[in-house]
Amino acid sequence: MGLTIAIIGRPNVGKSTLFNRLVGKRLAIVDDTPGVTRDRREAMGSLGHYKFKIIDTAGLEEGKEASLSARMWQQTEKAIAEADFSLFMIDARAGVTPLDKHFAELLRRGNHPMILLANKAEGRAGQEGLYDAFSLGLGEPIPVSAEHGEGLADLIEAFDEKIRELGIDVDADGEEEVTSFSVAIEGEVSEEDEAASEILDNSQPLQMAIVGRPNVGKSTLVNRILGEERQITGPEAGLTRDTIGVSFDYEGREIRMFDTAGLRRKAKVQEKLEKLSVADTIRALNFAEVVVLMIDATMPFERQDLSIASLIVQEGRALVLALNKYDLIENRQEVLKDIAEKLEHTLPQVKGIPVVPISALTGRGIDKLMPAVFEAYRLWNRRISTSKLNRWLAETTEYHPAPSVSGRRIKMRYMTQVKTRPPTFAIFCNRSKDVADSYQRYLMNELRWDFELPGVPIRILLRSGDNPYHKKK
Known part of the structure; x- marks a missing residue:
């Protein structure tokens, strides 16, 4: 016991x-x-x-x-x-x-x-x-x-x-609860690996963090998902100070969910206690796998929201936007369009971030939020076979070759996926340092589009040299 x-x-x-x-x-x-x-x-x-x-x-x-x-x-x-x-x-x-x-x-x-x-x-x-x-x-x-x-x-x-x-029966030698895990896939990914990657490991809890500005409804959402008043809520801003982790089961899958303190603009964070709370929230992003960024639909989509989203992407986490209090606004389509345009302009490297309208208070839309979380997690763990990547690389570079530098062509020779979480790819070419940033963005966008990887961070690493597996063949 x-x-x-x-x-x-x-x-x-x-x-x-x-x-x-x-x-x-x-x-x-x-x-x-x-x-x-x-x-x-x-x-x-x-x-x-x-x-x-x-x-x-x-x-x-x-x-x-x-x-x-x-x-x-x-x-x-x-x-x-x-x-x-x-x-x-x-x-x-x-x-x-x-x-x-x-x-x-x-x-x-x-x-x-x-x-x-x-x-x-x-x-x-x-x-x-x-x-x-x-x-x-x-x-x-x-x-x-x-x-x-x-x-x-x-x-x-x-x-x-x-x-x-x-008279308590205690198992003194019990195992401690596992609260986090990570998987890194190094080297070449085979066709069999790609197929196996679709079958995710459900034996470990999915780590999900809920972040956002103060008073957007994060703790209310946690309570709604859990079905109990687990977190203190109220009209006062900044009620949550610690990052609180709770475990629950959702349709047979264990979830470890973290409620975090609200993130204000750095210039406004003056008190030592708030600085500690913010640092605690940033640490939560480091071990989260999927991050739900909550936005208040009744307030303008501010720069701070975009800054938080950018931070999540930089940390390489899967991102889902929860648009809270959606039931309180009248011009709903305009609000969604405004958010989509700002995300497109500010975070072009992660096109297709899912936006889920919800009401944490009434529970409306919550049934769509968790499926979006699972889908983001699946894409975040996606692996693509080396053969498919190289066929794609040949076709993409033939259609739009990399710009020449000083009259010399840049040849993209080989591509492989080196890890997941987030999907990270290595491309071997003859002049990796001379590849323009705009061309790297082009490759990333085409990769996202052709392999259906919306909304998750993608990493492309350019390496000089020939096919590293040539001699092995």
């Missing part, structure tokens, strides 16, 4: 620091600003011989109904209900606060099993707060330092005791 543990406590006591410590890498944003974490974040963690799912939660605060604090508390309640037991954390240096006492009483009344942690207990400064923690009535506090990794041996013993007390 898998073990699930939630970390709870008031803001700024070190929950995300402990989360990163148990996961073994920096996943959650850590900052001195209280209330950095708002949504609950999940990952696979380990401590000693235990492996478990660990949930980082928002700081416990009271708030009026429908307020941001109340919505954050609702997410924490869901994490507590899901967990086998919780780690209730206080700041030993700050001592036991009225908020600590208030939520300890609520949790005690709810009979939630938990282990009490006194964080930041290193040195004399934390001793008084450690002793005060006994007053919470949650048992003996475990002194730890999440930042420096102190007290983890005592925490393992507390795990042993709590698991025996609750």
